[in-house]
Amino acid sequence: MGEWAKEVKAKLREENYRLTEQREIICDVFVRHPNRHLTAEEIRNAALEQKHLGLATVYRTLAILEDIGLVKRIDIGDGTSRYEYVGADSSPHCHLICLRCGGLRGIHWPATEDVEALLRIEGFDIKDHSLIFYGYCPDCTEFIAHDGSETHRGGDEDAKG
């Protein structure tokens, strides 16, 4: 268990989640596979080296880690979600997906530059892209300003239906 453990423990505590062995193991899998985008199944298989984990536990843990911002889910369109550990250094980045081999690679995203040009330099022949921003629309921004609930277990928000 390396440095990451501190971050995970702190975050989990902060949000009233317990630090269980399986959660540690799953985080460990991410650390052992840096810069990788793993499916739930892959994470479970990697975890099996240390302990048997139920797939449901993996999904539940991933949901929590995503919720507290340590993990990010990425959908490349093949019907299976992938997860990457972002942890402390969540520097903005984007993904390159090869339409032929399915290869997935993350690169740093210089927000104010011409990204496509940058990628052309890296030899990636771009055919298409998808840019999605998540946030709050004007109406909801106001709503939240008045409500102010940011916790996951306290304010009983049930939006997004």
Add this chain to the structure above:
Amino acid sequence: MGEWAKEVKAKLREENYRLTEQREIICDVFVRHPNRHLTAEEIRNAALEQKHLGLATVYRTLAILEDIGLVKRIDIGDGTSRYEYVGADSSPHCHLICLRCGGLRGIHWPATEDVEALLRIEGFDIKDHSLIFYGYCPDCTEFIAHDGSETHRGGDEDAKG
């Protein structure tokens, strides 16, 4: 049937697909709901006003329309794919998804500018983003240059396992 029909017919012909009534109806649904991001089910329901369609047909048609570039699929992470008609004016754009109300909106993307700044002006409070580029990695670019198969029904490529 408006102007869009020409585009669809031409594209379908071009790729050796037949122009069926249900394909016309589905395209019509997109035209009747401009700038919307519809699920397969929503498309089917809207189509029902004109004719009963099997959901499988909707999915198959969407796959074709996506293949020939008239329709784009967008995954906002709720487990259901949405589809938008891009047709002739496939100007680059990105999507805003509200984390609270789930609202989804497309806006034009000025590739060489600071997109986040632009959005802040529009009053959208960005918390996160996802930028994915689809294309060919250096290796596959070479491979394709030699192989040259771009058709969907001729070269029997079966890559992307």
Add this chain to the structure above:
DNA sequence: CTTAATGCAAATTATTTGCACAAGC
């Protein structure tokens, strides 16, 4: 000890597929 987490198996849900029939070209 009290409450939250796990594991299993069953349930759910979006999407795909096989096959007989109908329709496009």
Add this chain to the structure above:
DNA sequence: GCTTGTGCAAATAATTTGCATTAAG
């Protein structure tokens, strides 16, 4: 008429959920 497309129902496959048991704080 030959071949592709459609509809239905059954099959897949990823993810979720109920519930009894176990472990964290």
